[in-house]
Amino acid sequence: MVMYVISWFFLLSFFIRVCYTIHKKEAIRSYYTINFVHYLMMLLALGILLSIVEEMALMIFPLAFFHYPIRKHIKSLFLISILVAAFSRFIRPYIEASYAIFLIMLLFYILLIFVYRLKPINGLIVLCLGYLTNAAIMGVILSVLTFTLVQSFSQIVSQILYQTFVMLATSVIMFMGAYIIHKRKWQISLESKKASKTRKQFNYLIGAYSIFGMLLIIQMVTVFSSTGYDFYRTSLVFFAAFSIFLLVFVLIRNIKVMQYQMKIEEEKSYLENLINYTEEIKQINRDFYSQAQTLRQMAVCQNMNTIISYLDHLLQxxxxxxxxxxxxxxxxxxxxxxxxxxxxxxxxxxxxxxxxxxxxxxxxxxxxxxxxxxxxxxxxxxxxxxxxxxxxxxxxxxxxxxxxxxxxxxxxxxxxxxxxxxxxxxxxxxxxxxxxxxxxxxxxxxxxxx
Incomplete structure (x- = not known):
């Protein structure tokens, strides 16, 4: 809420500055007032920028993990992050936190499915993995900061610290995670035109865990934004969100193992089919013998150009x-x-x-x-x-x-x-x-x- 109060202060200061420009009142012409307006503008710009960066990290990490193309849709992702950040800043002051986070998730879900043409269950898994990862990383950082700095700073300063350092650190960690996954090629694929029944069941199971994790995140946001803030209760909710994230990750890891086994089975089946090429190898040996006989006959009956052309064919x-x-x-x-x-x-x-x-x-x-x-x-x-x-x-x-x-x-x-x-x-x-x-x-x- 601190960032929204600052935003209203910025608008008020901007109005005062417009009045100064129109009426040329010397009373407002103060050096400190102008600097204060500039400071508020910087804070507002920083808050908007951090929100956009956070939404981008929230999308790029799961998309990289599930090997969806990012570079091709980078403009669309940037536009989605701007829309979601603007929507989030618009509705949060007027709607209860739990309902606000649900509407933001719903907007995210619709835009992702529209841009990537995802199946509904796959879109849910991608979105939930991003939110669960964000909640797990942010929970660890915020718990450490709360435990170490709660006695040192006031609630307002702590809120500003959350709005800047925690958001930035979480986004940087998620960007680094996406980069490492891309470079190490640790991605797995949810999309398959020939998906087996077992694979579909895994996707539905991950989707069920993801929904449960999203409900837990909504509860976490509600607890964190409530007036009766309890550190131990919030830490417990953070720990539960992180546990759900680990469960989802284990299930995803099982899918990757299953895909590797399917790859081995495909190669095994293909190797068994290579037995059919045995006759072709035997035919090559017979061709060598036939070519040798042809060369002997051409050496007696044909001219040099014909022999050279045939030798060129044999060389190929x-x-x-x-x-x-x-x-x-x-x-x-x-x-x-x-x-x-x-x-x-x-x-x-x-x-x-x-x-x-x-x-x-x-x-x-x-x-x-x-x-x-x-x-x-x-x-x-x-x-x-x-x-x-x-x-x-x-x-x-x-x-x-x-x-x-x-x-x-x-x-x-x-x-x-x-x-x-x-x-x-x-x-x-x-x-x-x-x-x-x-x-x-x-x-x-x-x-x-x-």
């Missing part, structure tokens, strides 16, 4: 096989071998280059990665089929560092853009994609980084 085959062996990943090698036959049927030459020692990125399974590559190759072939040029090619490069990062570079011609579904799927699995098209040479370069 050898480079492709060598790159597939160097990749040392059965799923990707088998996929590239199969895709090469598809490209050859459309007159497209597929070249593979491997730099480093390839490994499947941690944020995506081999099956999901191959499915994304299949969609990209389908888009490329669809474009190349529309052109009659004889030189149609795709160059696939893998550049990887063990346990650090993996970059896939796909180069081709005539492709101007990819379907939006591919971009969303790559970003959903902690990847970045960039497409560069040169209109002068018609060359396209797609860079995918995990």
């Amino acid at each position: 085959e050898r480079n492709f096989l060598q790159a597939s062996i160097e990749i040392n990943e059965p799923m990707l090698a088998a996929f590239l071998g199969k895709e090469r036959h598809v490209c050859q049927s459309y007159g497209v030459n597929l070249m593979v280059i491997n730099n480093g020692y390839y490994f499947t990125p941690n944020s995506i399974s081999g099956y999901q990665l191959n499915r994304l590559f299949k969609q990209i190759f389908d888009d490329i072939i669809l474009v190349l089929k529309q052109h009659t040029t004889a030189d149609k090619w795709i160059r696939f490069t893998v550049d990887s560092v063990i346990d650090e990062e993996t970059t896939f570079i796909i180069e081709t011609i005539y492709l101007r853009q990819l379907s939006e579904n591919i971009i969303e799927q790559i970003e959903l699995h902690a990847g970045d994609i960039k497409l560069i098209y040169d209109p002068y040479t018609n060359k396209t370069k797609i860079t995918i980084h995990f």
Whole structure:
């Protein structure tokens, strides 16, 4: 309430200053009055800025944790934080604290679902995790300050301290947490087009705990803003909110373990399907024998240009096989071998280059990665089929560092853009994609980084 009183003082001082400008009264023309007005303006601006920063931190932390795109919606998030901060400052002086916090949460919920097109249960989980994290961090900081400084400062000074230091410290900690989660790639995904029944049950369970935690937060705000403030009772409510936060975190951790097990099951299933490629490997051995026989016959009957052309074809085959062996990943090698036959049927030459020692990125399974590559190759072939040029090619490069990062570079011609579904799927699995098209040479370069 102190910040709202200060805001009213600012408006009154501003009115006095306007009267001074109009009537030129020397009585108001005081150095201290002007400085006091400037000081109130700074306090008001600081309070508004802290409110906006707090709302931004409240959104960015859970969005980063659940791996929703932030940079793409940063303007919308900033606008939401301004709207919520303005709405909060407008209704708090006139509505009881518990009802005010409920209306603020409801506005947050509606805006988040509108911007990110979230499912209702997922939007509830995202919002509740942000509020529970904010309450847990703020509870620890405020409890320490209350326990150490309650005897040193008055209630007004303590309230101003809460409005500045506690809000700022909580926001900074949440921003740092979001940054660490992003850099360490500790995110998990709530969105899945093929969500299992078990996963839906986990989401509903987390949603139930989140609702209970939100009710606890409303009770906490009510207790904190009541006239009969009790430190021990407030600390107990803070501890309960933090306990609910830990319960939600444990459930989320279980979802991540379940997702990891699903990834292992997918890779196991895909590896079992590799048995079907045994005949293809045998066919390669038969091809080598047939190629040797063809060279013997051509050496006797054909001219030099025909032999050189055939040797160039064999060199491309050898480079492709060598790159597939160097990749040392059965799923990707088998996929590239199969895709090469598809490209050859459309007159497209597929070249593979491997730099480093390839490994499947941690944020995506081999099956999901191959499915994304299949969609990209389908888009490329669809474009190349529309052109009659004889030189149609795709160059696939893998550049990887063990346990650090993996970059896939796909180069081709005539492709101007990819379907939006591919971009969303790559970003959903902690990847970045960039497409560069040169209109002068018609060359396209797609860079995918995990």
